Amino acid sequence: MTMAAQKTETEAQAGNKDMKEIVALCKRRGFIFPASEIYGGFNGFWDYGPLGAELKNNIRDLWWKAMVTTPPLGPDGQPLQIVGLDSSIIQNPKLWEASGHTTSFSDPMVDCRETKKRYRADHLLIYKDRGGALPWVAVFEGDEADEDAAKRMKKVAKNISVENCDVSVLTDLEVSDFEKIIGPDAKEVGTLTEPKEFNLMFKTYVGATASEDNVAYLRPETCGGIFVNYRNVLDTARVKVPFGIAQIGKAYRNEVTPRNFIFRSREFEQMEMEWFCHPDDAAEWRQFWIDERTKWWKSIGLKDTSLIHREHDADELAHYAKEGVGTVDIEFQFPFSWPGFGELEGVAHRCDYDLSKHQEHSGQKMEYIDPHTNERYIPHVIEPASGLTRGVLAVICDAYTVDESRPSGVFMDFHPSVAPKKAAILPLTAKGAHPEIATKLYMELREHYAIDLDIKQNIGKRYARQDEIGTPYCFTIDDQTAEDGTVTVRDRNTMAQERIHLDNILSFLREKIG
Numbered sequence: 001m002t003m004a005a006q007k008t009e010t011e012a013q014a015g016n017k018d019m020k021e022i023v024a025l026c027k028r029r030g031f032i033f034p035a036s037e038i039y040g041g042f043n044g045f046w047d048y049g050p051l052g053a054e055l056k057n058n059i060r061d062l063w064w065k066a067m068v069t070t071p072p073l074g075p076d077g078q079p080l081q082i083v084g085l086d087s088s089i090i091q092n093p094k095l096w097e098a099s100g101h102t103t104s105f106s107d108p109m110v111d112c113r114e115t116k117k118r119y120r121a122d123h124l125l126i127y128k129d130r131g132g133a134l135p136w137v138a139v140f141e142g143d144e145a146d147e148d149a150a151k152r153m154k155k156v157a158k159n160i161s162v163e164n165c166d167v168s169v170l171t172d173l174e175v176s177d178f179e180k181i182i183g184p185d186a187k188e189v190g191t192l193t194e195p196k197e198f199n200l201m202f203k204t205y206v207g208a209t210a211s212e213d214n215v216a217y218l219r220p221e222t223c224g225g226i227f228v229n230y231r232n233v234l235d236t237a238r239v240k241v242p243f244g245i246a247q248i249g250k251a252y253r254n255e256v257t258p259r260n261f262i263f264r265s266r267e268f269e270q271m272e273m274e275w276f277c278h279p280d281d282a283a284e285w286r287q288f289w290i291d292e293r294t295k296w297w298k299s300i301g302l303k304d305t306s307l308i309h310r311e312h313d314a315d316e317l318a319h320y321a322k323e324g325v326g327t328v329d330i331e332f333q334f335p336f337s338w339p340g341f342g343e344l345e346g347v348a349h350r351c352d353y354d355l356s357k358h359q360e361h362s363g364q365k366m367e368y369i370d371p372h373t374n375e376r377y378i379p380h381v382i383e384p385a386s387g388l389t390r391g392v393l394a395v396i397c398d399a400y401t402v403d404e405s406r407p408s409g410v411f412m413d414f415h416p417s418v419a420p421k422k423a424a425i426l427p428l429t430a431k432g433a434h435p436e437i438a439t440k441l442y443m444e445l446r447e448h449y450a451i452d453l454d455i456k457q458n459i460g461k462r463y464a465r466q467d468e469i470g471t472p473y474c475f476t477i478d479d480q481t482a483e484d485g486t487v488t489v490r491d492r493n494t495m496a497q498e499r500i501h502l503d504n505i506l507s508f509l510r511e512k513i514g
Ligand code: GAP
Pocket: 220, 221, 222, 223, 253, 255, 262, 263, 264, 265, 266, 267, 268, 269, 270, 272, 343, 344, 345, 346, 383, 385, 386, 387, 388, 389, 390, 391
């Protein structure tokens, strides 16, 4: 496919998806709710409803299978060695001192003296009037930035417009220029403070005394628990370098501006694997994992055209990265980033940073002794680190398909492997033989797949619901079923219907879903 054709197809996919509609569907159908919604929600926190929990678990289980149960074959054709781990969310705070998080895991933020609000400085765009005489307007970056800026400018002066402005990120400006800026929620000019670094780790106190000596942190990334268990795993799991340790779990970051639905939240889940290898092989393994991880995202249904790779620029390298070896992000085209892309997963070359730091801080040896050559070295680490919850959002956005020809106006084109329900059984009427046959079929199929048995409401509404929750197949029981044992099977994407015999439904699902 040519680049131009690829771009047009990509635009058609993410460009016509409305994030507000997607969020509304997630709420309406029970995928994702604001946390503590009855108390007004809680910014940056989300609850996964019945279908959201199923979708998330499916993605989680597929990652675990692809990484731990049946890891990929390596370049030599042999299965890689990867073992799993489930470490504590709260660890000894020395871990985060050694890893550099206590001092360096921060974002620049500015406060507004007028509104007392706090913003991420690198997420504020400043619209600067080229005429030079008028105040500058600060708005949040994103696809609505121009619109927001235009609205705010109207309040400042009638004769300025977005077209007459230059746009800069706040952090690229001189502090002396802040005098000219009106903050995102302010009325007065010059109320934003100088940016300060704000540590993103959530603090808590362990034990009964709330003193500085008892401070601990909720983990900001799952990999910390992997590094401190590297020796334990090496000594007990009969693994040899190269090998991996994989973990899935919650991580917490006190993000200054959580936004874009679940994309950037304060509590989220990560799926991380640390691949320990010989320093000379690290570059090759990095490429291996970029390819494998991209293949995996496609295998769970993300479209080829929705994904790109992006090498980090020198100025965005993480605190553990050494000059010249960086991170490649696998990015997805979210509706809110369109026509751009947003990070889904990073494949980082962490060198020996973490193990060396833990060796230095704990006094425990992290060296590996090659059993064949007796060479001693601290392994280098390649880390494919992805967001499980961000993956849920990517899968939802990719699956969301507008189709005005059907009553729901939309359907979720989930890959069958992630679909929360693999099939629905719908008796045409709620009484008599139809629900009886349906229940019998349900009892049989539920042993094999996540099945929805939906008995009440008119059939059109029930199909619409299944379209919106992305169920690949609906089996409808009608009068003919009682006569000849056949049911209609409706394909979610094509809406085509055919009749198959009750006895063949399980093999039908096995063939279509796996
Ligand atoms: N151990 C490396 C690490 O944590 P990261 O790029 O900060 O790297 C990895 O995080 C992944 O975790 C990201 O690619 C993203 O998918 C997810 N993630 C990070 N911060 C997040 C947040 N605030 N909300 C949701 N997902 C987040």
